[in-house]
Amino acid sequence: MPRFPYQIPARAALAVLLFLIVACAGSQPGLETVPRSANPMDVVNAFDSEIAGARKNQLNVLSPDWFSKAETSLSKAKKSLAGGEEIAAIFQYVDEGRSQLKTAEEMARVAQTTLPNVIESRNMARAAGATKLDGYARVEDQFLTLTKAIEENNLRLAQRDRARVNEAFRELELRAIKNQTIGEVRQLLAQAEKEGARKFAPASLALAHQKLDATDTFITKNPYEKEKMHAMAADALFYAQRLMQMTQQSRQIQTMHSEQIALWIEALLHKATRELAAPDMRNESLETQVENVVQSIAALQADHDFMIDQAKTQKEEINALKQEITDLEGQTREQQLAKERLAAKQEFNQKFTQIQNYFEPDEAEVYKQGNQLVIRLKAIQFPVGKEIIMPANYELLSKVQKAIRTFGEPDVVIEGHTDSTGSDEINEHLSQKRAESVREYLVANQTLPYSKIVAVGYGSMRPLASNETPAGRAINRRIDVVVKPQPGTSE
Secondary structure, eight states: OOOOSOOOOHHHHHHHHHHHHHHHHHHOOOOOOSOTTSOHHHHHHHHHHHHHHHHHTTHHHHSHHHHHHHHHHHHHHHHHHHTTOOHHHHHHHHHHHHHHHHHHHHHHHHHHHHOHHHHHHHHHHHHTTGGGSTTHHHHHHHHHHHHHHHHTTOHHHHHHHHHHHHHHHHHHHHHIIIIIIIHHHHHHHHHHHHTTHHHHOHHHHHHHHHHHHHHHHHHHHOTTOHHHHHHHHHHHHHHHHHHHHHHHHHHHHHTSOHHHHHHHHHHHHHHHHHHTTOOOOTTSOHHHHHHHHHHHHHHHHHHHHHHHHHHHHHHHHHHHHHHHHHHHHTOOHHHHHHHHHHHHHHHHHHHHHHHHTTSOTTTEEEEEETTEEEEEESSOOOOTTOOOOOGGGHHHHHHHHHHHHTTSSOEEEEEEEOOSSSOHHHHHHHHHHHHHHHHHHHHHTTSSOGGGEEEEEOTTSSOSSOTTSHHHHHHHSEEEEEEEOOTTSOO
16 A cells, blocks of 8 residues: 655644635635525525524634624625615625625534534533623633634634633533522522421422532532533422422411311312313312323323324325326426415415414514514513523413414424623523523424424524613514425415
């Protein structure tokens, strides 16, 4: 086997690759990717979705300059579309933006190769809630300095400083876990003791302390066992929150006599029974009443699964009938496609009107955006600084599920938005977590498979109103659900 006189070091090979990417990006005038016969609004919406996907994949921080250029091109395309400019100009902006986005993707791959440990540490720090800590913005700026250095073909700087930035993110992660998660646990335990936990819920108090001590010890001794660390911290927080509820409920029960306690429990079960339209079994034991609720839920779930299967079967049968009609009529493919597009447009408009009627004016706004449907949830509420879906939102989200199912199995984007209060890092992270919570709710309720829903957090980047007034900030705090029907169901 012939031998080469020398081998190119990995660092040199990476530098050559980066040079080629930058050189090509600088000389390339723009890729023509848009068919000139396409609908300009559909083209701009599709590019907007591509930008959302790129942000979800962290291109905004892995290649910040090129991603920013792509977003600028998107903004120009939207303004041109709104201003009624020539279609050629709109398509040119989209072409340029896609070329810039492609370069950003290539740069991101180089960053992922050069900074794998730093990227992982950053993700873990953010997942732990480090964006709320003093000092996070400084380390984030240091990280952006690394990725911008890669964009500028300065690999030496990125490689020189990556260990320091990696360690800074690790320290933030541990601080976040201890100060944020475990810190909240300690605060809850102190509050519970102040409210009488030692008297009213001693067993729950002991268990919560046990969870806290075990978590604190484990984090100190095993700072790199990330998955177990996060699981233990979440577990400790859960038991601390449970302790608060047990203390308050036990104290309430102390003021009640035995029949009042039995009636209170019965009332809770009967409320669930009424909502489920299950038989009234208050003349049976509490165990039987609980089983009544459980089995009623199981029956509803089985019926729900059956209806979904039926809908899929009916859709397949309808598609088969459409094909048979096409074959019998002997129409050309072009004529059939034109008919299908017209029918799809009419069907989309009918469904749009139907879905508008699902929501009250103070709950949501529903509007068309090209071949997409946007449901702007005005009434959805989250606890301050948190992403938990509260029961008060279930009815609204049930209507969202109904709207999505109207289109069968469309693609859906959940967009999280905040006002400008707080830092950009906190807002972006919080909006992402809230969008993910909505996605998890929809998936858990079998609205769509996980792969059909994308969650993106925009923070305060896309305001609808001025953040200078309380009313404006309230408008900007929202969840937008973008429904994208499958081809053939809309124009």
